[in-house]
Amino acid sequence: MSQAPSYKRILLKLSGEALMxxxxxxxxxxxxxxxVGQIKEVVELGVQVGIVIGxxxxxxxxxxxxxxxxRATADYMGMMATVMNALALKDAMGKVGLIARVQxxxxxxxxxxxxxxxxxxxxxxxxxxVIFGAGTGNPFFTTDTxxxxxxxxxxxxxxxxxxxxxxxxxxxxxxxxDAVRYQTLTFDEAIGRNLKVMDATxxxxxxxxxxxxxxxxxxxxxxxxxxVLGEDxxxxxxx
Ligand SMILES: Nc1ncnc2c1ncn2[C@@H]1O[C@H](COP(=O)(O)OP(=O)(O)OP(=O)(O)O)[C@@H](O)[C@H]1O
Ligand SMILES: O=c1ccn([C@@H]2O[C@H](COP(=O)(O)O)[C@@H](O)[C@H]2O)c(=O)[nH]1
Numbered sequence: 001m002s003q004a005p006s007y008k009r010i011l012l013k014l015s016g017e018a019l020m021x022x023x024x025x026x027x028x029x030x031x032x033x034x035x036v037g038q039i040k041e042v043v044e045l046g047v048q049v050g051i052v053i054g055x056x057x058x059x060x061x062x063x064x065x066x067x068x069x070x071r072a073t074a075d076y077m078g079m080m081a082t083v084m085n086a087l088a089l090k091d092a093m094g095k096v097g098l099i100a101r102v103q104x105x106x107x108x109x110x111x112x113x114x115x116x117x118x119x120x121x122x123x124x125x126x127x128x129x130v131i132f133g134a135g136t137g138n139p140f141f142t143t144d145t146x147x148x149x150x151x152x153x154x155x156x157x158x159x160x161x162x163x164x165x166x167x168x169x170x171x172x173x174x175x176x177x178d179a180v181r182y183q184t185l186t187f188d189e190a191i192g193r194n195l196k197v198m199d200a201t202x203x204x205x206x207x208x209x210x211x212x213x214x215x216x217x218x219x220x221x222x223x224x225x226x227x228v229l230g231e232d233x234x235x236x237x238x239x
């Protein structure tokens with residue numbers, strides 16, 4: 001019996017750091033293949049997939065490597081890092097027969113299309129995966145905020161934040177072993193408790209536009225498909 005997805009169109013926010021796998025930097029080949037395999041599973045269910053990818057595996061504007069630099073310059077470097085990840089993701093998708101397009105918020109026409117909302121919508125309707133690179137195109141923002149923004153522009157049904165932890169916790173589970181995972185929580189709770197799993201700007205945007213977020217671990221085999229099928233996986237952040 002075929003399974004019916006709970007969502008027609010999703011915006012997947014992929015952590016850049018998740019691409020490192022167990023490495024300290026960059027893109028781990030088997031990790032990206034594992035992630036692309038999960039994306040393929042949901043495309044095959046007929047779900048339209050837009051992706052915003054982070055850059056933390058290569059460069060962050062607020063990282064120690066950037067300290068002493070002009071913040072806006074460092075942020076432009078961070079945005080370029082996300083384009084590198086977007087190209088790597090597109091390449092890995094092509095190898096398993098997925099058709100993907102990269103649209104960049106910063107113009108770099110030799111390597112990526114510029115972001116054009118209508119064109120991106122058309123690609124999604126055609127069943128192509130659209131990877132949005134360069135975040136919002138503006139310094140002082142993050143790719144979480146870009147994911148919220150593109151998700152709203154694409155009229156997606158839900159934003160899925162695929163990360164290294166399996167949901168939202170009372171505290172950072174990487175630092176506090178006593179942290180407890182929420183099954184669901186509201187945007188106001190997430191903002192009020194200053195939970196650092198996403199930035200507050202992204203939470204506030206999603207709250208104001210009624211775009212729910214599911215936070216889950218991309219390292220759990222089949223997790224993306226379970227989320228899309230509406231099964232119990234990760235943490236739902238809702239209005
Ligand atoms: N309350 C919390 N619940 C869950 N995770 C939390 C919490 N507070 C902090 N974190 C941390 O937030 C991180 C979110 O990671 P993620 O890599 O997705 O961030 P990102 O900055 O969006 O990614 P990147 O810049 O690599 O694209 C997790 O690694 C987790 O350790
Ligand atoms: O809209 C945006 C998005 C990102 N940046 C810069 O890129 C890096 C990497 O993004 P992450 O969200 O941390 O993965 C970020 O640290 C910023 O320096 C940006 O300036 N604007």
